[in-house]
Amino acid sequence: xxxxxxxxxxxxxxxxxxxxxxxxxxxxxxxxxxxxxxxxxxxxxxxxxxxxxxxxxxxxxxxxxxxxxxxxxxxxxxxxxxxxxxxxxxxxxxxxxxxxxxxxxxxxxxxxxxxxxxxxxxxxxxxxxxxxxxxxxxxxxxx
Numbered sequence: 389x390x391x392x393x394x395x396x397x398x399x400x401x402x403x404x405x406x407x408x409x410x411x412x413x414x415x416x417x418x419x420x421x422x423x424x425x426x427x428x429x430x431x432x433x434x435x436x437x438x439x440x441x442x443x444x445x446x447x448x449x450x451x452x453x454x455x456x457x458x459x460x461x462x463x464x465x466x467x468x469x470x471x472x473x474x475x476x477x478x479x480x481x482x483x484x485x486x487x488x489x490x491x492x493x494x495x496x497x498x499x500x501x502x503x504x505x506x507x508x509x510x511x512x513x514x515x516x517x518x519x520x521x522x523x524x525x526x527x528x529x530x531x
Contacts, residue, residue, distance in 0.1 A: 398451045400525035404459065404518050405444035411514040412441050418507065429473040433511050436466030440518065453529045460522045467515035473508040 415434055418424045426434065440462055447455025475481045 395524075395528070397453065397525040397529040398448065400521050400528065401444055401451070401455060401459075402448055404463075404521045404525070405441065405448065407514055407517050407521070408437060408440035408444055411437050411511065414510070424507075429469060429476070430507070430511075432469045433466055433473070433515075436462050436469065437511075437514070456522055456526045456529070460519070460526065463515055463518040463522055467512070467519050470508060470512035470515050474506075474512050477506060477508050 412434075415426075415430075415437065419426055440459055443455060443458050443462070446452075447459070472481065476483070
């Protein structure tokens, strides 16, 4: 029996909450402590991520399977916006399609660790992990 077959939907939703809480704290740290101003796409990603911290926590005690119907669309929507942002920063999508007309340009990279890890990439992976965990929780939870 593998580890994944023993994982309960509650554990998957709790893991999702940990990812959402970490991403939220990271975004707040980057903007409030480090002073990085978020671009328009960053704000949209925050709009998708921040409510997940509360929604997932409310679905844990007691575990309520219906939390997945609220959390999964937010995670998937955030994944799409973050994916668009990553493609924009890589130059795959032209800058003329970016919604950032005023203020901070969406293509600006304020952080680049190890030569490739950027804030949009971190957001993309957070939303990807959230989406995978929530889909797995949905498939494992009793109907």
